[in-house]
Amino acid sequence: RLSVLGITAPTSTAWGVATKSAQFECKSDALLKKNAAGDAYMNEESKTVQAAATITWQYYDSASTSWKASTEDERFAVQNSLVGNSGIRASPLVLRNLKTDEDALKVRYNITYQTDAANNF
Numbered sequence: 001r002l003s004v005l006g007i008t009a010p011t012s013t014a015w016g017v018a019t020k021s022a023q024f025e026c027k028s029d030a031l032l033k034k035n036a037a038g039d040a041y042m043n044e045e046s047k048t049v050q051a052a053a054t055i056t057w058q059y060y061d062s063a064s065t066s067w068k069a070s071t072e073d074e075r076f077a078v079q080n081s082l083v084g085n086s087g088i089r090a091s092p093l094v095l096r097n098l099k100t101d102e103d104a105l106k107v108r109y110n111i112t113y114q115t116d117a118a119n120n121f
Contacts (some may be wrong), residue, residue: 022095026109030089032116040087048087052114055081055091060106068109073100 032041032049040048059071059076070076070093078094093107 020098021104022098024057024093024095024107024109025089026057026089026093026111027053028089028111029051029087031082031087049082049116050087052116053081053089054112054114056110056112057093058108058110059095061109070107 016037030050032051034041043049049061056058059070061068070078075096077094081089081091081096083089
């Protein structure tokens, strides 16, 4: 039985200089876990298994008081996720041309894990 993979360090608010860029980062466990203690699941070859995932981002639009997909504003760029030796996946979002009225801009992310039938996930 595998435990739920966790979010390790969310970033939620942008603080930056107008006309410059800000970066947000979603950090999450990338390895399948075999128990609640967080021990890594090992495959038949005694290697850790990464959980395939898709990260999507939203930003809070104060004008409409609603959350919108980052794809609705061309200033946002979702960068490729990288998994470090520690098994933590870092998934960056860059916001270019930060506006003066965007101090404390909020973003959030969604992690969608894909099934892995070979490892019963």
